[in-house]
Amino acid sequence: MLSHTVYFLLKDRSAPAAAALVAGCRTHLTGHPGTLWFAVGTCSEYDRHVNDRDYDVALEIVFDSHQSHDNYQTADRHNLFIAEHSPTWARVRVFDTDLVDFHSQAVAGSSKQCTP
Numbered sequence: 411m412l413s414h415t416v417y418f419l420l421k422d423r424s425a426p427a428a429a430a431l432v433a434g435c436r437t438h439l440t441g442h443p444g445t446l447w448f449a450v451g452t453c454s455e456y457d458r459h460v461n462d463r464d465y466d467v468a469l470e471i472v473f474d475s476h477q478s479h480d481n482y483q484t485a486d487r488h489n490l491f492i493a494e495h496s497p498t499w500a501r502v503r504v505f506d507t508d509l510v511d512f513h514s515q516a517v518a519g520s521s522k523q524c525t526p
Contacts, residue, residue, distance in 0.1 A: 411446065411509040412473045414482075417465035419501040428452045428466045431495055435469050438491035444478020445471055465503070472509065479506070 420427050435450040450469045457463060473479040482488055 411511065412476055412479045413505075413507040413509050414469075414471045414473065414479055415505045415507070416469040417503045417505075418467040418469070418499055419464060420466045420498055421500045422498065423466055425452075427498065431467045431498065434491055434495045435467070438487045438494075439469065439471065442471075442478070442482045442485060442487070444474045444481070446474055447472035 418431060420431065429452075432450050432452065439450075440448050448471050450467065452467055453463055453465055454461075471482070473482065
C-alpha cells in the first residue's frame with residue numbers, strides 16, 4: 411500500500427479559498443482505481459509546539475499499489491485538478507509513504523527508514 415499525502419499552502423489563506431480546494435479534491439481526486447482510502451480537510455485548530463500548521467488543506471489517498479498511484483498521477487481527472495487549482499497554490503508538499511499492513515504476517519519484523 412502507498413499513502414499519498416499532500417499539504418497545500420494557498421496564496422489566499424481564507425476559509426472560502428480552502429473550501430474551494432477541498433471541493434476540487436472531492437470532484438477530481440475521488441474514485442480512482444486502486445484507491446483504498448480518501449480524505450481531505452483543512453488545517454486543524456491544534457496549535458501545540460509539535461504541530462506543523464504551515465498548510466491550509468491536506469489530502470490523503472491510500473492506494474493498493476505503486477502501480478495504482480502511478481496511474482492516478484497521469485489520469486485525466488488528476489491533470490484537470492492540477493490545471494484548475496495550481497494557480498491558487500503558494501507551495502505544495504508531497505509525502506509518499508510505503509505502508510505496512512498491520513495484520514500481515516509476511517512483513518512482521520521488517521522495517522525500512524527514510525533518510526534525510
